[in-house]
Amino acid sequence: MSISNIKEIKSCNDGISINKFKANGIKTEKYGVALIWNENLCDCAAVFTKNSIKANPVKYDIAQLNKRKKFKAIIANSGNANACVREGLADAEEMCKIASEKLKSNPDEILCESTGIIGKRMDIEKIRKIVHDLDINEISSRNANKALMTTDTKFKEISYEYKGIKIGGICKGAGMIAPNMATMLCFLTTNANLGENYDVSNAEILNECLKEAVGESFNMISVDGCMSTNDCIILLSDGTKTCSVDDFKFLLKFSTKELAKKVVADGEGATKFLEVVVEGAKTQNKAKKIALTIVNSNLVKSAFFGENLNWGRIMSASGSVAKINFDNIDLKFEDIDTNKVVEVLNKGIANKLDDWGIMKAKNIRILLNLNEGENNATAWGCDLTYDYVKINAEYN
Amino acid sequence: MSISNIKEIKSCNDGISINKFKANGIKTEKYGVALIWNENLCDCAAVFTKNSIKANPVKYDIAQLNKRKKFKAIIANSGNANACVREGLADAEEMCKIASEKLKSNPDEILCESTGIIGKRMDIEKIRKIVHDLDINEISSRNANKALMTTDTKFKEISYEYKGIKIGGICKGAGMIAPNMATMLCFLTTNANLGENYDVSNAEILNECLKEAVGESFNMISVDGCMSTNDCIILLSDGTKTCSVDDFKFLLKFSTKELAKKVVADGEGATKFLEVVVEGAKTQNKAKKIALTIVNSNLVKSAFFGENLNWGRIMSASGSVAKINFDNIDLKFEDIDTNKVVEVLNKGIANKLDDWGIMKAKNIRILLNLNEGENNATAWGCDLTYDYVKINAEYN
Numbered sequence: 017m018s019i020s021n022i023k024e025i026k027s028c029n030d031g032i033s034i035n036k037f038k039a040n041g042i043k044t045e046k047y048g049v050a051l052i053w054n055e056n057l058c059d060c061a062a063v064f065t066k067n068s069i070k071a072n073p074v075k076y077d078i079a080q081l082n083k084r085k086k087f088k089a090i091i092a093n094s095g096n097a098n099a100c101v102r103e104g105l106a107d108a109e110e111m112c113k114i115a116s117e118k119l120k121s122n123p124d125e126i127l128c129e130s131t132g133i134i135g136k137r138m139d140i141e142k143i144r145k146i147v148h149d150l151d152i153n154e155i156s157s158r159n160a161n162k163a164l165m166t167t168d169t170k171f172k173e174i175s176y177e178y179k180g181i182k183i184g185g186i187c188k189g190a191g192m193i194a195p196n197m198a199t200m201l202c203f204l205t206t207n208a209n210l211g212e213n214y215d216v217s218n219a220e221i222l223n224e225c226l227k228e229a230v231g232e233s234f235n236m237i238s239v240d241g242c243m244s245t246n247d248c249i250i251l252l253s254d255g256t257k258t259c260s261v262d263d264f265k266f267l268l269k270f271s272t273k274e275l276a277k278k279v280v281a282d283g284e285g286a287t288k289f290l291e292v293v294v295e296g297a298k299t300q301n302k303a304k305k306i307a308l309t310i311v312n313s314n315l316v317k318s319a320f321f322g323e324n325l326n327w328g329r330i331m332s333a334s335g336s337v338a339k340i341n342f343d344n345i346d347l348k349f350e351d352i353d354t355n356k357v358v359e360v361l362n363k364g365i366a367n368k369l370d371d372w373g374i375m376k377a378k379n380i381r382i383l384l385n386l387n388e389g390e391n392n393a394t395a396w397g398c399d400l401t402y403d404y405v406k407i408n409a410e411y412n
Numbered sequence: 413m414s415i416s417n418i419k420e421i422k423s424c425n426d427g428i429s430i431n432k433f434k435a436n437g438i439k440t441e442k443y444g445v446a447l448i449w450n451e452n453l454c455d456c457a458a459v460f461t462k463n464s465i466k467a468n469p470v471k472y473d474i475a476q477l478n479k480r481k482k483f484k485a486i487i488a489n490s491g492n493a494n495a496c497v498r499e500g501l502a503d504a505e506e507m508c509k510i511a512s513e514k515l516k517s518n519p520d521e522i523l524c525e526s527t528g529i530i531g532k533r534m535d536i537e538k539i540r541k542i543v544h545d546l547d548i549n550e551i552s553s554r555n556a557n558k559a560l561m562t563t564d565t566k567f568k569e570i571s572y573e574y575k576g577i578k579i580g581g582i583c584k585g586a587g588m589i590a591p592n593m594a595t596m597l598c599f600l601t602t603n604a605n606l607g608e609n610y611d612v613s614n615a616e617i618l619n620e621c622l623k624e625a626v627g628e629s630f631n632m633i634s635v636d637g638c639m640s641t642n643d644c645i646i647l648l649s650d651g652t653k654t655c656s657v658d659d660f661k662f663l664l665k666f667s668t669k670e671l672a673k674k675v676v677a678d679g680e681g682a683t684k685f686l687e688v689v690v691e692g693a694k695t696q697n698k699a700k701k702i703a704l705t706i707v708n709s710n711l712v713k714s715a716f717f718g719e720n721l722n723w724g725r726i727m728s729a730s731g732s733v734a735k736i737n738f739d740n741i742d743l744k745f746e747d748i749d750t751n752k753v754v755e756v757l758n759k760g761i762a763n764k765l766d767d768w769g770i771m772k773a774k775n776i777r778i779l780l781n782l783n784e785g786e787n788n789a790t791a792w793g794c795d796l797t798y799d800y801v802k803i804n805a806e807y808n
Contacts, residue, residue, distance in 0.1 A: 069731030134724025328530025332641050335465030402798050
């Protein structure tokens with residue numbers, strides 16, 4: 017798979033409503049509900065938060081996925097995270113029941129997710145009322161996306177096609193950083209059928225592909241390094257298009273990276289988008305760790321907000337998590353929009369830079385080459401701003 | 413050693429200049445130099461940054477300490493970190509030479525440290541000039557402290573006595589967070605002689621004690637979780653007071669904790685001091701990890717700045733690094749100044765709190781009991797404020 021294949025990926029502007037997948041949602045003042053459904057049972061793959069304190073819908077979904085891998089729909093709400101509340105498991109089950117009645121299906125064919133305040137009981141009657149009002153004859157991926165927005169300021173929707181494989185997705189989350197609402201929800205739909213040519217089921221292969229794609233996309237973004245109780249990525253496939261694992265993985269990785277980048281570009285208070293590319297590392301793990309540490313560092317992030325070329329902070333962050341030979345280091349900054357490149361360090365020797373114009377760019381790529389091996393990794397983030405503190409201090 | 417012994421610790425107001433230790437310093441506009449010295453050779457123990465990118469004075473000191481354990485003096489400067497600069501090792505050596513000429517001693521009897529901008533060569537002539545101007549007949553721990561201040565707004569000096577053992581100390585650092593100056597320097601002096609009753613040397617025992625004390629003090633504070641290239645803690649002992657290891661450790665832990673707390677209380681932009689006490693953990697390591705994660709979380713820190721009782725963020729941070737059984741959790745907030753306690757969670761059940769007055773306190777203790785074991789740990793930090801971002805964005 018080369019980079020030139022990306023040209024063959026076509027945007028189809030359906031959001032999550034590709035093929036026969038349908039979606040709609042309603043956002044009211046406090047609560048919002050999104051429904052995503054298919055008339056047929058779909059193979060399901062999912063990745064959930066590693067936080068040991070899991071929200072009730074996460075616990076519910078994990079239990080359901082341990083029993084079966086075929087589902088028809090997802091119901092998700094904003095306004096309450098249904099986390100750290102004892103009665104919450106029954107509320108999650110009730111949400112699925114409400115959705116099943118609306119869609120005239122079985123509650124066991126529904127998964128659910130929540131985002132919002134931790135520690136307060138859900139107002140299940142509000143959910144019931146919104147679902148009652150929801151028009152399932154209207155198809156609007158955009159409405160579903162809107163229903164889940166909390167501190168988000170931008171829609172995060174994609175749909176792509178490659179060799180007949182389609183992937184649609186919506187995503188909610190301004191990083192993992194929203195106040196008391198520290199949540200990233202991502203729902204993906206596809207037509208890919210990977211099971212036919214293999215000895216394992218479609219759901220199993222989808223799960224492997226999803227884990228790998230998440231490792232290179234959602235696990236490589238950070239707004240503030242905080243991990244939520246509710247984070248989840250759920251993928252449904254109606255299996256109508258037989259395809260190769262390689263082709264599917266290629267499109268899935270592209271799709272999840274595009275969504276992940278939309279999340280950090282909308283990071284709370286962010287004024288700049290940062291892409292950190294670590295090259296030439298001895299191991300993949302080392303490249304990943306360094307890239308994430310740079311993108312997570314409050315010092316690096318506030319330097320970019322201030323448009324100061326404090327490269328020492330990048331080196332200090334790198335050295336804090338891995339063995340770095342400073343004399344080998346090449347460091348470049350690139351304006352992603354104009355492709356203008358500024359060389360900051362050349363084998364550990366700093367260039368005298370009089371022009372810091374590069375720091376004024378909106379979208380900046382940091383290229384750090386360790387020159388010690390063959391492994392690369394990319395992470396994405398944003399700057400740390402007054403507004404991040406404001407949003408997270410004032411939320412009530 | 414019980415808490416009641418603390419009453420027997422007396423403050424002696426000497427700062428680092430206890431016994432025959434002397435100190436003085438000069439701060440000029442860009443650079444500052446501090447000298448700490450003793451007429452006699454002292455046993456030395458030290459702990460340095462674990463950052464793999466080490467500043468040149470750190471590399472120099474480590475090499476010196478591998479050769480010998482007896483030193484007479486420390487020279488330290490602010491204004492330049494002497495890090496990520498190839499010629500810097502020679503500059504560190506030259507600094508020690510300059511100090512040795514002033515003190516009429518051997519360069520090999522001197523250690524050095526630096527704090528300031530990374531990646532720019534030191535102006536060694538400025539250091540030479542300041543040392544030339546320094547009056548070594550004047551003794552002023554305060555001047556030495558002042559000479560090392562960068563973004564610090566408060567002096568960080570202590571001197572205590574317990575059973576005839578004295579410990580003096582000065583500390584520089586507004587967390588590990590200063591812009592391009594991410595550095596915490598701490599110098600300690602003592603009269604303790606621990607070697608006489610043991611088969612190992614005084615320096616060896618001092619080193620063991622220092623490592624243990626740092627683990628419970630400087631390693632348990634965080635302003636922004638960033639680790640510097642220059643961090644160091646150096647302890648000199650003139651060995652004039654024979655004492656037990658237990659008594660010395662007791663005083664050393666108390667002293668380093670007091671200094672560490674002064675660092676976070678002066679954290680850049682901080683408006684609140686936070687003490688996080690994790691109790692009832694299965695292992696010590698788990699208690700430490702959770703306490704540090706809470707104190708490091710941007711979400712928790714901005715909630716305290718905003719005076720919002722978002723306890724969900726504390727639980728989410730805890731669960732992100734360790735297995736937590738939420739149904740066991742007790743959580744209390746205490747106003748450290750008035751000892752007023754508010755119960756937030758009782759075995760995982762949230763109290764309905766109408767009065768958030770506790771959040772208006774300046775100094776807040778967060779008491780989290782996991783109720784699963786016998787291990788406790790305490791960490792210290794501060795809130796995340798507009799001023800933190802401002803200071804770190806605008807520095808140039």
